[in-house]
Amino acid sequence: MFESAEIGHSIDKETYDAEVPALREALLEAQYELKQQARFPVIVLINGIEGAGKGETVKLLNEWMDPRMIDVLTFDQQTDEELARPPAWRYWRALPPKGRMGVFFGNWYSQMLQGRVHGQFKDAVLDQAITGAERLEQMLCDEGALIIKFWFHLSKKQMKARLKSLKDDPLHSWKISPLDWQQSETYDRFVRFGERVLRRTSRDYAPWHIVEGVDPNYRSLAVGRILLDSLQAALANNPKGKHQGNVAPLGQSIDQRSLLGALDMTLRLDKPDYQEQLVSEQARLAGLLRDKRMRRHALVAVFEGNDAAGKGGAIRRVAAALDPRQYRIVPIAAPTEEERAQPYLWRFWRHIPARGKFTIFDRSWYGRVLVERVEGFCSPADWMRAYGEINDFEEQLVNAGVVLVKFWLAIDQQTQLERFEEREQIPFKRYKITEDDWRNREKWDDYSQAVGDMVDRTSSEIAPWTLVEANDKRWARVKVLRTINEAIEAAFAKDKK
Amino acid sequence: MFESAEIGHSIDKETYDAEVPALREALLEAQYELKQQARFPVIVLINGIEGAGKGETVKLLNEWMDPRMIDVLTFDQQTDEELARPPAWRYWRALPPKGRMGVFFGNWYSQMLQGRVHGQFKDAVLDQAITGAERLEQMLCDEGALIIKFWFHLSKKQMKARLKSLKDDPLHSWKISPLDWQQSETYDRFVRFGERVLRRTSRDYAPWHIVEGVDPNYRSLAVGRILLDSLQAALANNPKGKHQGNVAPLGQSIDQRSLLGALDMTLRLDKPDYQEQLVSEQARLAGLLRDKRMRRHALVAVFEGNDAAGKGGAIRRVAAALDPRQYRIVPIAAPTEEERAQPYLWRFWRHIPARGKFTIFDRSWYGRVLVERVEGFCSPADWMRAYGEINDFEEQLVNAGVVLVKFWLAIDQQTQLERFEEREQIPFKRYKITEDDWRNREKWDDYSQAVGDMVDRTSSEIAPWTLVEANDKRWARVKVLRTINEAIEAAFAKDKK
Numbered sequence: 003m004f005e006s007a008e009i010g011h012s013i014d015k016e017t018y019d020a021e022v023p024a025l026r027e028a029l030l031e032a033q034y035e036l037k038q039q040a041r042f043p044v045i046v047l048i049n050g051i052e053g054a055g056k057g058e059t060v061k062l063l064n065e066w067m068d069p070r071m072i073d074v075l076t077f078d079q080q081t082d083e084e085l086a087r088p089p090a091w092r093y094w095r096a097l098p099p100k101g102r103m104g105v106f107f108g109n110w111y112s113q114m115l116q117g118r119v120h121g122q123f124k125d126a127v128l129d130q131a132i133t134g135a136e137r138l139e140q141m142l143c144d145e146g147a148l149i150i151k152f153w154f155h156l157s158k159k160q161m162k163a164r165l166k167s168l169k170d171d172p173l174h175s176w177k178i179s180p181l182d183w184q185q186s187e188t189y190d191r192f193v194r195f196g197e198r199v200l201r202r203t204s205r206d207y208a209p210w211h212i213v214e215g216v217d218p219n220y221r222s223l224a225v226g227r228i229l230l231d232s233l234q235a236a237l238a239n240n241p242k243g244k245h246q247g248n249v250a251p252l253g254q255s256i257d258q259r260s261l262l263g264a265l266d267m268t269l270r271l272d273k274p275d276y277q278e279q280l281v282s283e284q285a286r287l288a289g290l291l292r293d294k295r296m297r298r299h300a301l302v303a304v305f306e307g308n309d310a311a312g313k314g315g316a317i318r319r320v321a322a323a324l325d326p327r328q329y330r331i332v333p334i335a336a337p338t339e340e341e342r343a344q345p346y347l348w349r350f351w352r353h354i355p356a357r358g359k360f361t362i363f364d365r366s367w368y369g370r371v372l373v374e375r376v377e378g379f380c381s382p383a384d385w386m387r388a389y390g391e392i393n394d395f396e397e398q399l400v401n402a403g404v405v406l407v408k409f410w411l412a413i414d415q416q417t418q419l420e421r422f423e424e425r426e427q428i429p430f431k432r433y434k435i436t437e438d439d440w441r442n443r444e445k446w447d448d449y450s451q452a453v454g455d456m457v458d459r460t461s462s463e464i465a466p467w468t469l470v471e472a473n474d475k476r477w478a479r480v481k482v483l484r485t486i487n488e489a490i491e492a493a494f495a496k497d498k499k
Numbered sequence: 500m501f502e503s504a505e506i507g508h509s510i511d512k513e514t515y516d517a518e519v520p521a522l523r524e525a526l527l528e529a530q531y532e533l534k535q536q537a538r539f540p541v542i543v544l545i546n547g548i549e550g551a552g553k554g555e556t557v558k559l560l561n562e563w564m565d566p567r568m569i570d571v572l573t574f575d576q577q578t579d580e581e582l583a584r585p586p587a588w589r590y591w592r593a594l595p596p597k598g599r600m601g602v603f604f605g606n607w608y609s610q611m612l613q614g615r616v617h618g619q620f621k622d623a624v625l626d627q628a629i630t631g632a633e634r635l636e637q638m639l640c641d642e643g644a645l646i647i648k649f650w651f652h653l654s655k656k657q658m659k660a661r662l663k664s665l666k667d668d669p670l671h672s673w674k675i676s677p678l679d680w681q682q683s684e685t686y687d688r689f690v691r692f693g694e695r696v697l698r699r700t701s702r703d704y705a706p707w708h709i710v711e712g713v714d715p716n717y718r719s720l721a722v723g724r725i726l727l728d729s730l731q732a733a734l735a736n737n738p739k740g741k742h743q744g745n746v747a748p749l750g751q752s753i754d755q756r757s758l759l760g761a762l763d764m765t766l767r768l769d770k771p772d773y774q775e776q777l778v779s780e781q782a783r784l785a786g787l788l789r790d791k792r793m794r795r796h797a798l799v800a801v802f803e804g805n806d807a808a809g810k811g812g813a814i815r816r817v818a819a820a821l822d823p824r825q826y827r828i829v830p831i832a833a834p835t836e837e838e839r840a841q842p843y844l845w846r847f848w849r850h851i852p853a854r855g856k857f858t859i860f861d862r863s864w865y866g867r868v869l870v871e872r873v874e875g876f877c878s879p880a881d882w883m884r885a886y887g888e889i890n891d892f893e894e895q896l897v898n899a900g901v902v903l904v905k906f907w908l909a910i911d912q913q914t915q916l917e918r919f920e921e922r923e924q925i926p927f928k929r930y931k932i933t934e935d936d937w938r939n940r941e942k943w944d945d946y947s948q949a950v951g952d953m954v955d956r957t958s959s960e961i962a963p964w965t966l967v968e969a970n971d972k973r974w975a976r977v978k979v980l981r982t983i984n985e986a987i988e989a990a991f992a993k994d995k996k
């Protein structure tokens with residue numbers, strides 16, 4: 003979930019200086035239009051890691067926009083008046099009216115996260131708070147509000163460096179409270195529970211936007227753009243003032259960096275190493291699947307990737323390790339008539355393996371947010387809500403003991419071209435290349451965007467994505483096998499606790 | 500929540516025999532249309548009290564309709580295959596395809612209720628299950644499904660009588676399992692947790708329908724009608740096959756009985772009794788509000804009722820007992836400009852009293868489902884979702900220690916007419932009667948229906964409605980005061996536990 007926000011996004015000073023004036027002007031314009039229409043309020047929620055630039059960003063927004071139309075609200079210790087009333091009262095009294103923008107620091111999410119991180123309650127109570135937040139936001143959106151949720155992120159390393167540099171600088175040290183330091187220690191818990199909260203409360207009408215906080219230029223531009231896109235979409239759409247059913251736009255990458263772009267595509271294995279590692283990982287997999295601890299688990303492996311990235315070959319190397327009675331390969335193509343008569347997840351539910359078994363999905367439920375999104379086979383509202391539905395689905399699998407591994411096999415455009423051409427020349431491979439493949443290739447950038455959003459919104463501690471550098475098939479196959487083996491072993495290790 | 504389903508609804512044999520043929524024909528027609536369109540599946544959930552006629556009703560539906568297009572599914576003990584997979588798998592494999600109807604006995608709700616009633620887990624885990632059910636249903640509706648949820652109800656007395664009669668009849672005794680008897684013992688828990696589940700999962704796109712189960716004729720006709728209305732609405736609307744955003748129709752009363760109609764409007768107090776009881780209840784209230792246990796609570800009293808039912812007079816008798824610094828009266832009329840710029844609950848949140856204080860709402864947030872519904876000031880989708888939003892709101896109040904009492908002051912049409920005429924003749928009362936009052940009077944039946952739905956959907960153990968027979972003002976005033984006093988004492992008693 004935070005993968006894209008740990009790759010070192012940055013914007014150089016020239017680009018930043020060139021872009022800011024137009025952005026500021028557009029934001030101001032949107033703000034006046036908001037006031038003019040006075041059809042809906044805007045609620046901006048600010049959450050995330052300490053030191054990731056939350057305060058700086060809000061300060062900047064006030065500089066960029068007209069601060070007379072923004073209410074910045076911090077919710078820290080409850081006042082006497084607040085303590086004497088239901089917890090939500092403090093938020094209700096602070097709601098911005100139609101035509102205005104309220105920036106909520108320390109909102110309902112910070113409250114539930116603090117409580118869970120400090121062990122004041124367990125997951126079930128956290129889930130109650132999550133449901134409460136969802137109902138509140140759903141109601142606010144039904145009443146017309148536009149809610150924009152930002153999570154400012156830093157990797158653990160980035161955070162430590164950041165806190166240290168701030169501490170060393172006498173001009174900044176006042177910014178660091180003891181609580182912040184405490185959070186440095188509890189970073190892991192904060193991120194873990196944060197992920198649970200984000201996974202469950204990212205909805206089509208109010209999705210989370212995760213912003214990497216290291217580089218101030220990137221951070222500021224990213225937030226400004228998302229704010230602008232959301233405002234403009236809401237001002238344009240929706241004469242009835244309801245954002246429900248409308249879909250909030252997801253942010254576009256604003257620097258050249260992306261998760262896929264950050265992969266080292268030169269990774270490779272030479273033949274002897276490959277032979278040795280392949281055999282050893284296959285033997286390891288065979289052993290793990292025969293292990294009696296496997297009776298408490300099932301294994302599900304999802305293979306997605308660029309056309310010609312080598313999914314088939316990788317799957318064959320996995321299968322080669324196993325007794326055919328242990329696994330099943332489910333290739334996903336166009337749905338059958340029976341499947342079209344059901345909700346889209348139905349065709350995958352029917353193939354969920356029993357405990358002790360292994361199912362390999364050659365393409366999967368992620369078609370919804372990949373091909374169906376890019377080709378327009380379903381509406382934006384449909385694929386936007388699919389992220390949450392898929393997270394719910396996978397959480398159910400994992401809770402029932404399924405070990406879930408998800409692979410995106412990535413190749414670069416040049417490699418794909420070579421493989422396509424090769425396929426066209428080799429007679430027995432010619433069936434593997436179709437007009438569709440060439441057409442998909444023209445939408446390379448759209449697919450890359452879709453893959454990025456998919457990983458950002460569905461990679462989580464319980465069901466992480468593994469991006470596989472697949473320019474070299476040997477490297478890819480060994481990485482796939484090793485990842486599966488490590489996932490099974492991690493599940494076994496967890497059983498013991 | 501179950502008030503309307505304990506008043507002894509019944510349909511005589513002649514009416515029943517006269518109505519059934521047309522209903523059957525219409526149901527069959529709807530069923531064929533469903534098959535023809537093949538746009539969406541229908542999922543019927545059957546829940547409720549043992550012995551309330553669940554099985555009989557489903558049997559009857561199969562007789563009335565074409566059973567070839569209905570799949571009746573019972574979910575009892577999990578099979579080996581089901582146990583080896585995530586819990587939801589058993590429901591997914593049983594989903595009806597588009598164009599068909601699935602009747603789910605023993606569905607996700609029965610499972611969570613059994614678990615909670617038998618103490619296998621606490622409320623927080625129940626709430627997790629509730630959220631899971633909500634997400635499942637939301638997704639199914641987004642995917643086009645029509646979900647119709649029935650709760651068959653019996654009062655405790657009715658249930659005992661029913662179980663006894665079935666047991667005594669040798670032809671029927673096979674129907675009663677040990678589990679049923681056990682449920683007779685755990686009736687209270689079943690109803691209490693059932694109410695929590697219904698309150699939270701009744702949504703505009705998939706509301707619960709509560710059906711009194713005592714009289715087979717009533718029960719059968721009620722279910723048939725609701726089924727028909729829901730089917731017809733879904734078949735007519737919504738060419739895109741999405742019921743999300745559409746509003747499922749609420750059932751209309753099909754016999755002459757209603758909650759308001761069941762009130763004994765002849766109840767009255769003579770003057771000496773009134774004087775004595777009034778003074779004593781006022782003294783009791785004054786004492787309770789000064790009690791130091793009140794520091795942990797606030798008091799909120801909501802007054803709704805027919806025009807000229809005597810709300811003002813009752814409120815004055817309550818206030819007369821108190822020091823003006825202790826309470827505040829908030830009259831609710833048309834919202835101010837500031838209030839119109841906010842979500843509709845905002846104007847009530849701002850008046851929520853601090854602990855130790857008492858706020859009287861002269862009309863309230865229920866305007867949304869009364870005047871706004873009847874006069875069309877908001878859309879059906881808006882007032883339908885308001886039931887859930889109000890329940891959420893009141894639950895927050897009660898969780899924070901607020902003692903919440905809600906009064907509907909009911910008079911009959913004749914009494915209202917007399918009071919209107921009297922007001923027009925007495926100079927100092929003339930300001931109290933307006934054109935609006937006469938106009939509202941013409942919508943008497945619409946208001947009665949709205950009041951019935953309001954009580955059914957927002958009266959719960961945590962925030963029950965009190966219907967006050969107000970033809971006699973003395974009776975009404977004393978009942979109001981006594982109800983407030985009892986509610987405070989009940990809250991004090993609960994604190995001790």
